[in-house]
Amino acid sequence: MTxxxxxxxxxxxxxxxxxxxxxxxxxxxxxxxxxxxxxxxxVMPFLRNVTRGRxxxxxxxxxxxxxxxxxGGVSPINSQCRDLVAAVEQEFTAGxxxxxxxxxxxxxxxxxxxxxxxxxxxxxxxxxxxxxxxFGSYSGCRQYRENLTEAxxxxxxxxxxxxxxxxxxxxxxxxxTMASKLVEGRRHLTETTVSGPDRVxxxxxxxxxxxxxxxxxxxxxxxxxxxVMERAGYSxxxxxxxxxxxxxxxxxxxxxxxxxxxVNDHLATLSQQGVGSVVVVxxxxxxxxxxxxxxxxxxxxxxxxxxxxxxxxxxxxxTDPRFVTMIRNLVEEQxxxxxxxxxxxxxxxxxxxxxxxxxxxxxxxxxxxxxxx
Numbered sequence: 001m002t003x004x005x006x007x008x009x010x011x012x013x014x015x016x017x018x019x020x021x022x023x024x025x026x027x028x029x030x031x032x033x034x035x036x037x038x039x040x041x042x043v044m045p046f047l048r049n050v051t052r053g054r055x056x057x058x059x060x061x062x063x064x065x066x067x068x069x070x071x072g073g074v075s076p077i078n079s080q081c082r083d084l085v086a087a088v089e090q091e092f093t094a095g096x097x098x099x100x101x102x103x104x105x106x107x108x109x110x111x112x113x114x115x116x117x118x119x120x121x122x123x124x125x126x127x128x129x130x131x132x133x134x135f136g137s138y139s140g141c142r143q144y145r146e147n148l149t150e151a152x153x154x155x156x157x158x159x160x161x162x163x164x165x166x167x168x169x170x171x172x173x174x175x176x177t178m179a180s181k182l183v184e185g186r187r188h189l190t191e192t193t194v195s196g197p198d199r200v201x202x203x204x205x206x207x208x209x210x211x212x213x214x215x216x217x218x219x220x221x222x223x224x225x226x227x228v229m230e231r232a233g234y235s236x237x238x239x240x241x242x243x244x245x246x247x248x249x250x251x252x253x254x255x256x257x258x259x260x261x262x263v264n265d266h267l268a269t270l271s272q273q274g275v276g277s278v279v280v281v282x283x284x285x286x287x288x289x290x291x292x293x294x295x296x297x298x299x300x301x302x303x304x305x306x307x308x309x310x311x312x313x314x315x316x317x318x319t320d321p322r323f324v325t326m327i328r329n330l331v332e333e334q335x336x337x338x339x340x341x342x343x344x345x346x347x348x349x350x351x352x353x354x355x356x357x358x359x360x361x362x363x364x365x366x367x368x369x370x371x372x373x
Contacts, residue, residue, distance in 0.1 A: 179231035
C-alpha cells in the first residue's frame with residue numbers, strides 16, 4: 001500500500017507539469033473528464049480517438065458502437081459534466097469565490113487542448129483541475145496529468161499553469177454523498193421487494209491486473225466502500241455489515257487478466273448463496289454515463305432478473321450538493337489553505353502522486369479499454 005506522503009523533492013518524471021508557481025494566483029477551475037459522443041455520427045470517430053494507436057479494427061469498434069445505439073448514439077457524460085460545471089459555478093457564487101469554471105475532455109469535444117487555448121485567450125494564468133475520477137490508477141490519474149502536459153505543449157508559452165487536484169475517494173463530501181444514496185436505495189428496495197436478505201455490492205471499472213499492481217486502486221475502493229457502509233449506518237457493535245467490491249466494463253482479449261469478479265458473475269454467486277436482492281452502488285463512477293447505463297442498468301439488471309434477484313442501482317454523485325461542496329473544499333485547500341479533509345485511516349492523498357505510483361500497465365491494456373472514469 002502506498003503511504004499518503006510525498007517526499008519534498010520528488011517529481012513525476014513522466015509528467016512535466018511540475019509544481020505551480022505560488023506567486024501566480026489561481027484564477028480558474030478546469031473540470032476534466034473522459035468525454036463522449038453527443039450524436040450518432042460521433043460514435044465511431046469517438047471510439048477511434050479512445051483506441052488511437054492500438055490497431056483496433058473498425059469491425060471491433062462497430063460492436064462497441066452498438067452499445068451507444070441503445071441510447072440513441074449519445075453518451076450522457078458531456079451533458080452531465082456541463083451540469084456539474086453549472087453547479088460548481090453556483091457554489092462559487094454562493095461562497096463569493098471569483099473563479100470561472102471551464103470544461104475539457106480527453107476524447108471528444110470540447111477537447112482539452114481547445115479548452116486550454118480558450119483559457120489562455122481569456123487570460124487565465126494558473127488553473128486548478130478537477131478530474132472526474134476519484135481513485136488512483138493510470139487511466140484515472142496519471143494519464144490525465146499526461147493529458148494536461150500535452151495540452152499545455154500544444155498551446156505553447158501562453159498556456160496557463162495547470163494543477164490537478166488530489167484524489168478524493170475518502171473525502172467526506174464524496175463518502176457522505178454515496179452513503180446517502182445507499183440509504184435511499186436500500187430503503188426503496190425494502191419497500192418494493194420481498195426477495196429475502198439483501199447485499200450491498202459496490203462496483204467500479206475493471207482495469208488490467210498489471211495496472212492495478214502499480215497503484216492503490218483496489219485498496220482505495222475497498223476503503224471507500226467501507227467508509228460508505230459506516231456512514232450509512234450499516235454496522236452493529238462496531239462491525240460493518242458484509243459487502244462486496246466487484247468490477248464491470250472489462251474489455252479486450254481473455255489473455256490479458258483484469259480485476260475480478262465481474263458484477264454479472266458475482267450476482268450469480270450471490271443467488272446461489274441464497275441472497276434475495278442486491279443494492280448496487282457504482283462507487284467507481286461520479287456520473288451516470290455509458291458504463292453505468294449499459295453495464296449496470298441494462299446488462300446487470302437483466303442478469304439479476306434472470307436470476308430472480310431483487311435489484312436496484314443507486315445514483316452516482318452527479319451534482320449532489322455535498323459532492324459539489326467537496327469540489328469547493330478541494331479548491332480552497334489550494335487557494336486559502338482550507339483543511340485537507342479525509343475519512344478513515346489512510347489520510348488525504350498528496351497533491352502529486354508518488355513517483356512510482358499510477359504507472360502504465362506493464363503490458364498493453366485491452367485494445368478497446370476506456371479505463372475507470
